[in-house]
Amino acid sequence: MDSAYDFSTGSRAQYEVALPKAKDFTDHLNRVTKNRAASTLKELYKYQSVPGMIVMAGGIPHPEVFPFETLSATVLAHDAFPLDPPRVPKKNKSVLSWLFSLPKPTISFTIPKYAPKPTDATTIQLSSSLQYAAATGPPALPLFLREYVSKVYRPAYADWDVLVNVGATDGWSKIVNMLVELGDAILVEEWTYPSAENTFLAYECERVPVKMDAEGILPEILEKVLSEWDEEKRGKRRPRILYTIPTGQNPTGATMQLDRKKQVYEICSRFDVIICEDEPYYCLYTGEWTPKGSKSDRSVLEQRLLDSQKKEGPEGNEAYIKSLPPSYLNVDTEGRVIRMDTFSKTSAPGSRLGWITANPLFIERLTRISEVSTQAPSGFATAMTTVMLQQWGFDGYIRWLRGIKATYNMRKTWICDAFADTFHLEFNQNKSLFPNGTRTITCYSRQEPRNRWDEKRDAHHKPLVTFTPPTAGMFIFLGVHVSEHPDYHDLVKKGENATQILVQKLWTNLADNLVLFAPGWYFDAGGEHAIGGNGYGYFRLSFSIATYEETYQAVERFAKVLDKFFHVK
């Protein structure tokens, strides 16, 4: 847990200087990005700090006319969320009593217009935060972020840097603006986040889906796509960008571990592909779900790491960081990874605050792009977030993330338990939905005669839905066995898109019964599928927002709708 940056001085630690420097990726910049000039007015900045200088150069208002004199906040304490909440919430009159209604410890702070030490790099004051500022934001925030990146992601090259933005959507939009030419091809996971696609589809870009399993994209498929790319036949250059969500992938929930990342990185390096890792769910890596009363098949070491994570203090913090899947940055010796982080899941989405970690060339060009678009993120957001982080401290922030993670783990357990209590489950049956030995859960109706389950399974039992219990993020990606529907084969014979027709019908039935899932087809990147495929319809279920009772209600309603839909007797 060395720090590449000394938080108090902002200087890089010695050891990191020994790492290689980033390669030159100039030829990845698009034409417009190469054209971008530094903001000419900003050149004046260097003169402005000369002592005694009367500055009449900038067009900035006097802070005395800012209406905001002080801003204050009450924020939860860094340890407000328990590390090991009970599996079932305690019953109480209030549905959310045990977790949410009890007052949690809080801290308060006030940000003045003028702070006592205005020139300290860590100072946040409204006269600066609410003033025009460099697109890099208030120095105190990148200072904190560099310490975080250095300690948690440990990039494998020396001269990386961070740049704040107004959230990962903005970050990705700026990356697309920096690298993409009209009509380019961009590598994506076979199921992916449609809003990320919308960013580049307008530029007439072709998405090139790569098949995946429960760890994400399959290296052999990626290699095949790239090595067999025929620029003449395709009418466009080989993809130079991979957009990927390695942890708690949206929508599949897939999480990629270190070995797979090494393989993907090696291929991307060979074919000169920039890896854009979008990691909103990184801190929500929760590990596997174990059914009630089952024994886990974890090794002794794995179990020890898990137990350590329930402890307060440095041991627990270190165990948590160790448990996180290493970032692509951790294998990035060349500087070809652009990582997107956001405060949306770790603080609040409405902050519109995130950051990019990348090589110095990309950071410089992205700064130019920011200067003529968003400029710095809102000073309200950076001031509030920075002071909160400072109040918690680095270790406190890690403890906060562990509390958040435990909360998501609890919610994930709720929904998996709800499936276990509502359906009859069979494990590891449907290899076709998640290949490569992924743990899967197939759900059967409890309406089917119970005693039959003691017999050898036979054709009478209809598998209804199958999913892999998520290890991160906030989603379950659930495959519906629409091929088991009585009308399926007739529809297929008629040449209809049976899967789409039936899954859409089921989705509407569900909405009519007051359960709203996200339709899987929203996330379909349009290629052939390794996960699922024909005969399987998909829903993405988010477990981030429903209460314990709502979660059970939703799964029970889902079971009833499924019974009716599949004509289960």
Added chain:
Amino acid sequence: MDSAYDFSTGSRAQYEVALPKAKDFTDHLNRVTKNRAASTLKELYKYQSVPGMIVMAGGIPHPEVFPFETLSATVLAHDAFPLDPPRVPKKNKSVLSWLFSLPKPTISFTIPKYAPKPTDATTIQLSSSLQYAAATGPPALPLFLREYVSKVYRPAYADWDVLVNVGATDGWSKIVNMLVELGDAILVEEWTYPSAENTFLAYECERVPVKMDAEGILPEILEKVLSEWDEEKRGKRRPRILYTIPTGQNPTGATMQLDRKKQVYEICSRFDVIICEDEPYYCLYTGEWTPKGSKSDRSVLEQRLLDSQKKEGPEGNEAYIKSLPPSYLNVDTEGRVIRMDTFSKTSAPGSRLGWITANPLFIERLTRISEVSTQAPSGFATAMTTVMLQQWGFDGYIRWLRGIKATYNMRKTWICDAFADTFHLEFNQNKSLFPNGTRTITCYSRQEPRNRWDEKRDAHHKPLVTFTPPTAGMFIFLGVHVSEHPDYHDLVKKGENATQILVQKLWTNLADNLVLFAPGWYFDAGGEHAIGGNGYGYFRLSFSIATYEETYQAVERFAKVLDKFFHVK
């Protein structure tokens, strides 16, 4: 002062329905903008509000894990700034005592995580503000903005709307992204804001400067440029966009009144040009400067309006709104005006909060662009700003603007008075700097023998600098008579760029003497000049930030540097 929108219900008032609807400007959208699809995930929103629906469709965190429990602010009262501050600050030990050190009245508010009436359109609560949200922002803010646009700008067509953004730079960037094709030509003022140019220059756009006077662009020049445009010769289509800063233009300080706007609008309509009016300084329209001891040449009616503006209450508020130069929106019967407003000058630049007013087609496309880039502005900024506006109320906000305006007027008076006290002034002498009968002030050194000024002016007197006292904004655009410099003609003979060499030398002399002005060449749009031209070098002086004492110091240092530079004996 009718309102097109009823603030409490958000519905349009009857009278505005009688106005024409916007024309169809679809053919102004560029190729990428035509490609943009609505964010598919957002389609789910309509189902989410069904009562009893268990929503597992979105990927949103539970507000309980937002660390922010409450946000509070202490803000200045709407009437914190006097309407008629004294011309010279009262002396005190503290340099800023009279204006700034006295405690000003404040109000305080706290925004809870959960408000009592969460579904009211005007409710601001952190569980919503800090959550993912539509790109249109929290409904309460556009409600306020529509009332403001309706009452202050009074657009001349019915179906305009507003869209929030993260400041005017972001707004302009999105407009460029919406309308501009690579290589387009864009109309700008002959002197203009370089950051606005940087936004489109990367797209290999050509700026087409239009000559101006103290009211801004000259209609006859605009018409000439458009009517004589030879698409074949130029290799590009006729300009379809005008970027303009009509009030307190940056850098010239020019302000355009209604009659001129009508002429420009008519030409733009005839040649199908979209008018993009960027109005950061609109509320800082302060009117003319009258030297100490001089009588104003205002008419009785003008004087009455000015006196009314010093009164508290509705009469003063109405006089203020009446005194503002009508927006291009006010003559826009077709919906071809895109207006950019920002809270940067009226609240604080670090808010990163502004809005666009435009026709419904443009608003819809800009919303799509926002969805894949910034999304909604930061909830910290919208929550704080909206509640502040609600606390002040509409009339209170107008009173706040009047206080701000009075403060800028005071600062403008300081710097003009400083010139009057430091130089010998002659009025309306140099027509060539600001054509069309603009009031100009030419400054002569006080080092020249005083008694000579009683004589008929002769060649011994070197005019040093000339400017037109600004009527809005925060800048003086000051022309230096570099052709009076002893080396000027020698340099010209040698074929050097004498103006540039000498003004750059003067700028450096000034910086060495601790006065930093913005160099005029930053703002040169690269065409022929009606304002100034060869033999004149320019500086832009901002009077928004310096204290009274600093203002005098700066002007005095400037005078000394000028004397030395021009070898005045």
